[in-house]
Amino acid sequence: MDDHIRTSDADRARATAMLRDHFAAGHLAAAELDERLAAALNAATFGELRRVLADLPEPGQAEQPGRLAPDRSGLECGYRLLLACYPAAYRRVHQEEMLAVLMTAAPHRSRRPGIREAADLIWGALRVRCQPSRNGAEPGWQDALAVVSVLLPLIVFITTVVHVAGPLSVILDGGAPHFFRNMFPLWLLSQFTGPLALLALSLLRLQRIATRATMALLIGLAYLAILSYWAGGPDPVGVSTIGGGPYLMLALGLEMAAVTASPGRRRGLQLVTWKHVALTVIAAVAVATTSYPWTLVVIPVICAAMVLTSSLGRWLLVLLAIPLGPYVFVPYLYVIAWGSHRSLYVRSVVNPGAPFGQSCVLAAVFLGVFVVAAWRESLRSRKLASHAR
Amino acid sequence: MTELPLREPTFLILTALAAGPQHGYGIMTDVAQISEGRVRLRAGTLYAALNRLDTDHLVEVDREEIVDARLRRYYRLTPAGARRLQREVERMRSTTAVAAQRLKLIGGTS
Numbered sequence: 008m009d010d011h012i013r014t015s016d017a018d019r020a021r022a023t024a025m026l027r028d029h030f031a032a033g034h035l036a037a038a039e040l041d042e043r044l045a046a047a048l049n050a051a052t053f054g055e056l057r058r059v060l061a062d063l064p065e066p067g068q069a070e071q072p073g074r075l076a077p078d079r080s081g082l083e084c085g086y087r088l089l090l091a092c093y094p095a096a097y098r099r100v101h102q103e104e105m106l107a108v109l110m111t112a113a114p115h116r117s118r119r120p121g122i123r124e125a126a127d128l129i130w131g132a133l134r135v136r137c138q139p140s141r142n143g144a145e146p147g148w149q150d151a152l153a154v155v156s157v158l159l160p161l162i163v164f165i166t167t168v169v170h171v172a173g174p175l176s177v178i179l180d181g182g183a184p185h186f187f188r189n190m191f192p193l194w195l196l197s198q199f200t201g202p203l204a205l206l207a208l209s210l211l212r213l214q215r216i217a218t219r220a221t222m223a224l225l226i227g228l229a230y231l232a233i234l235s236y237w238a239g240g241p242d243p244v245g246v247s248t249i250g251g252g253p254y255l256m257l258a259l260g261l262e263m264a265a266v267t268a269s270p271g272r273r274r275g276l277q278l279v280t281w282k283h284v285a286l287t288v289i290a291a292v293a294v295a296t297t298s299y300p301w302t303l304v305v306i307p308v309i310c311a312a313m314v315l316t317s318s319l320g321r322w323l324l325v326l327l328a329i330p331l332g333p334y335v336f337v338p339y340l341y342v343i344a345w346g347s348h349r350s351l352y353v354r355s356v357v358n359p360g361a362p363f364g365q366s367c368v369l370a371a372v373f374l375g376v377f378v379v380a381a382w383r384e385s386l387r388s389r390k391l392a393s394h395a396r
Numbered sequence: 397m398t399e400l401p402l403r404e405p406t407f408l409i410l411t412a413l414a415a416g417p418q419h420g421y422g423i424m425t426d427v428a429q430i431s432e433g434r435v436r437l438r439a440g441t442l443y444a445a446l447n448r449l450d451t452d453h454l455v456e457v458d459r460e461e462i463v464d465a466r467l468r469r470y471y472r473l474t475p476a477g478a479r480r481l482q483r484e485v486e487r488m489r490s491t492t493a494v495a496a497q498r499l500k501l502i503g504g505t506s
Binding site: 098101103104105107108109110111112123127128129130131132134135138148225342 | 419420421424425438439440441442443444447448463464466467468469
């Protein structure tokens, strides 16, 4: 069209709309926009309009996703990096959409994502990871808890077996004092209180009874731990021995949480795969038998394997670190605090005397509460049955 | 039925969608306008809330468009979502009515 042909209101309106689009795309700054808008509204001929739009790209040229105005590409890279925190399945559906919103909402001349924006994205990623997915495709933390309720009794059983293997071998060699040999069966039973409690918890039908008995056991353990801490000196409840009080407390607490908050043992059995079972068995054996410095090699390898299996593996790692982490790392704190000779004491499994007495008392408490709760439960069901008739 | 009250960002998102299907950035600007600039919704919070609402079947995807070579997805309120918003409004209305009445009695502005 010839430059001297006069423009109409519609032509000028179209030009101002184009200028606004260019501003939104980032080709113009706010001050330039105002200047050019004024010029466009006052343009009498097509020549003047063309000069206003001269250095701007044609409206037909769609922006390629890769070709961006120079100062926005760093911003987009930053956002893509932050969006990598989101789960893969979620990203497949929502990444492009979120990127569009983020780029539109970002201030005009920013080169990097703002601190608040970044923190908000990371927080959002955490929330999305903890939310149940729409069709239940990706197992969330609740499903992982169900798997934990199945696997944790196995782990504690293995560590306890390793724990008693030491005294057992001493007894079989004939090297233990007489009184210990007599009391050994009782001691053995008391050591297995923990695994038995966990097993009882995971059996759904006994859940109510087992929960009450386990609460009693936990309270007893906590009481003794506090007592030993205040008394100082020798270690009645085995706070520093492997398989002792704190480890058992954490395992019991986690199992109770797993049984009450998760979809249940059946779901856990559905989800658990041979890979996870194998890895947790290896982890339990490694944690119970290896010592410095092999632990520093074996544990990271097992963790890496868990992380790489699946998202379920990653959740399992997080949850099982609660009881097993202290089990592995507390001895190192002792080594750091008191030197390496203390670690030998920590690793010793022959520990008759004080811990033995307390373990028997705890076992008796657990069994007593178990029996009383079972009896009351049977009374209750008998009463319900008589009402129903 | 005892259900937990909606958190403010969720409530504002549902209110924004009650006007009609909107895309992410549209919801953000609408929420800023409804709350008179008080609540500034960012993308992370918005999409976490939308994910939750989608799982609970209170919102759903309306359509998708390509604008400026970028994907834009529109969301709309489901009937269940509209009912949920209605219940929340009723709850808040009854509570604020009681508060306003009591303030009037002690001579405050209502």
